[in-house]
Amino acid sequence: MSRLKNLKKLLTVLRVALSLVAACTFSTVSSAALEESISQPPDDYVLVRRVIDARYFTPESVVSRPDAAGTQGSEETWPDIKLRPSLNLKEALQSNIAREITISEQDALSKVVLREYGFGQKNSLQAYAAIEEKIVELNDLGAPENLKAGAVIKIPALPRMALSEPNLLNKYNKIPKGSMYPSLSKVTSFDAFNPVTQAFTEKPVVSGDGRDGSPLVIEHLWLPKDYKDHLGGIELDQSYEEVQAQVISVNMESESLAEDYQSIPFLSAEERMIIKSKLSGQPKLKPVLIVLDDGWPNDEAFYDSRKFVSEALEMIKKRFNYPVALQHPSSQSRVFTDYPKEAFHARSIHKSLATLVELEPSRVWDDQRVRVVYIPLSTAQVYSKAMLEELVVLRLIDDFMLGARGDPVPDKEVKAKRKIARDIVKRLKQDIGVKDLSTDKAIIESALVFADLYAVASGNPYVVNFSWTTRKREHKFTHFDFNQGILVSAAGNSSLNNCKSCRPNLAYSKECECADNAAAEERWFAVRSVSNQDVVAVMNTARDGSLQCRSSIVGSRSVDPLAISFNGYVSDSICGTSFAAPRVAWLFAAKLAYIPPQEFSIYDAPDKGHKLREIVKKSRQGGASGDQYGLDIKKLFEN
Structure with missing residues (x-):
């Protein structure tokens, strides 16, 4: 009888445990689904990067420079540093990119400008006049005195003025300050961007780290992809304003593999002999072939590719002092990715290369004359997100540190760039084996920057292969x-x-x-x-x-x-x-x-x-x- 009671108690405990597990599972799935529905970034937003010269106190900041339309952009030296091309105040004000603020009872326009931009009529009269005129224009005020308490007005989305007399002994002043408007999750729900007024509703997060004298500020702005139509700006194809992230579709043929697959010979006997003879010699360099496609074709390709990217990032880190790293795959655990489909584009590419790879004198990947590395364009496979995020971080940091490569990257900048990279990779589709693959131009450009930096750091050349096309944009x-x-x-x-x-x-x-x-x-x-x-x-x-x-x-x-x-x-x-x-x-x-x-x-x-x-x-x-x-x-x- 006691055994029966004990058995009943055990069954009751098991039922409770199972119900708790089911509840937890349901709760986890629901929370994940809810988070996805809230934070899924919109495909019709692009990441715009602007370089702003925040020295509004200089007379040159409010004039149109004759060289601004040139192919080299506007470069100046300050104080002994060659500045990268940037927008001065007058050029930046040609755009209507703005943010919204609420006017309080004591506010006058002069007080707003001083509070938001750090200067006034006394210390920078020309810049003040330019900003004041723009605010009047953005809000149809007619005159500055028409500002009313309680009104929500638009002001230019520009950083505060840099110090006019910075500490020249601070070598880190040559590293720009960074600002970001805002995270994509906020854009999605329009918590931070008002689609009606086409303006941001919060201040940007601007880095400082003792660089108040830095003349340049790099802004990252999440804006609708047609922002130029609504907000205008200088119509120049310049490096001081560019779209760095945009959802695009790439067209790739994805053919199914027949079970009785037979490779069709495409090399003559003479060509095979020429290639094999060449590969038998001792190589002078270790080139890499980077295949930018929909995924890794097999376990070996995944392992070799991740190992290469991990080691290449280490080289780049040592050469440029960039805080980037990807965990090295363990040769003992041999953790692999997954394969959502039997046949997909990268697998077909792998098949197309089989005849050439067979001519290699070694089967060991590290010893091969051509090391083939696959970088995915989507997040369909496990571990793709980690790799792509790190490559995007590398690209953002390199772009940010362009004039100060080798200097330590400020911690706040690293965190901001990692947040942007997560936002970009988050909105990638988990597609593989489809004709029209959704990806982001940031992924493609990041892979190219990675290849170029690796070549500089290692001394070895690369070849990048694009087995797809994309329409003009x-x-x-x-x-x-x-x-x-x-x-x-x-x-x-x-x-x-x-x-x-x-x-x-x-x-x-x-x-x-x-x-x-x-x-x-x-x-x-x-x-x-x-x-x-x-x-x-x-x-x-x-x-x-x-x-x-x-x-x-x-x-x-x-x-x-x-x-x-x-x-x-x-x-x-x-x-x-x-x-x-x-x-x-x-x-x-x-x-x-x-x-x-x-x-x-x-x-x-x-x-x-x-x-x-x-x-x-x-x-x-x-x-x-x-x-x-x-x-x-x-x-x-x-x-």
């Missing part, structure tokens, strides 16, 4: 200054099926009326093979130079595009420029492994980039044949 990618490696982009697959008579060199002929021209459509990044000639656009052609698998072309009437054609046929279900491009990228990386370091070390960055792109042009078949853009493997490795 209002907010372009940041200013390209990536001269430590080679950028390779797929041209796309948008031609008509029956376009085999077209050849890449016949872009504007009758034979190519059926072909899609990626340059004419201004499709990124392929268009840069024509517009700037700093990205290699890759077309998919058979050995006779004819287009295959609906390959787009890259044509121009005025310049010789930085373009290559190569075979992107992997199997009946895997074919496209998405797979020709990584093959070309791998071959260029293999070429870079055997270039003596001193051959490029004598050049400054722009000249180095030019020399790297010369390698591309010299590797083409040339001549008047239909495949003049075809990659000649013999030329590539024997020149």
Whole structure:
């Protein structure tokens, strides 16, 4: 009987425990879902970065500078430091970017300006007049004395004036101050941005850390993507105002893999021999091929990629004193990511490279001539968020410390940049294996900055592969200054099926009326093979130079595009420029492994980039044949 009672007690305890577990589980899920619904950032907001010269006390702050429209921006020296391009007060006031304040009973406009910006009519008359005029304009006051107590008015979203007589012994004054309007979660619920008045409703968090004399303030503003239409500003493509984060869609072909997958040979016996012979020699450099795509294709690629990024960030940290780090994957625990789908784009790229990787003399990844690293564009796989956040932090810090690289980054700035990075990565979609993948331009630019900083820190070149395209946008990618490696982009697959008579060199002929021209459509990044000639656009052609698998072309009437054609046929279900491009990228990386370091070390960055792109042009078949853009493997490795 006692055993029966004990059993009943045990069952009761178990029921209570199970109900508590269920309740906790339900509560956790509900809380997570609630948090997601509240803080999910809006896709139609962009992160704008402005560099403001806060020396409003100088006469130059309220004049239009004749060099402001130049390609170099406005640079000045203060006191012995060359300042980066920035907006002076007059230029900043051309925009209606504002925040809202409530006028109290004792407030006059002069008191508001003194309190909010740190100057008045006595110590900076011209700047005061400019600010006063702008506030009157923003609020249709007619005159300053029409300000009424209790009114909510808009004032320019500008930082306080820098000290006119800073301590010149404080070397950290050359590090800008930073401000941020506001976190994305607040933007979503409009707690901090009023969509009706197009103004912020709170003050920014401005860093100080003893740098009150710093002449520059870098503002990060979360604004609607069409903010220029509503708020205006200087219509200049300058580095002192740029969109650093924006949700974009990239187009990538995602083909399913057949169970009886058979790799189609794309190298001749002679080409295989040339490559294998070259790779048998001792390399002079350790190039890396970075594939920026929808995920990691397998466990080995995940482990090797994370290990590389972790070690590269350590090098960057030592070289530039940037507080960035990614936990190194343990070789003992071998913790891997997950794979939401059986087939996705990165897996197909991995398959397309298999024949080339087999030519490596070593199966050990660290010892291979070309180390292939995958960086995801989405957060579909476990551990992707941590990597992407750290890369975005690196990009934000490097942009912030541009004129003070090597100095310690103030703690408040690091925290602010990490918050911005979390906001950016948070709104990434968990997509993989889809044709139109949602990502953010910040992720793409961060990967490029990471590659360039790694090359400077390590002395090793890189090749970055984009096996996708994206449409022309209002907010372009940041200013390209990536001269430590080679950028390779797929041209796309948008031609008509029956376009085999077209050849890449016949872009504007009758034979190519059926072909899609990626340059004419201004499709990124392929268009840069024509517009700037700093990205290699890759077309998919058979050995006779004819287009295959609906390959787009890259044509121009005025310049010789930085373009290559190569075979992107992997199997009946895997074919496209998405797979020709990584093959070309791998071959260029293999070429870079055997270039003596001193051959490029004598050049400054722009000249180095030019020399790297010369390698591309010299590797083409040339001549008047239909495949003049075809990659000649013999030329590539024997020149």
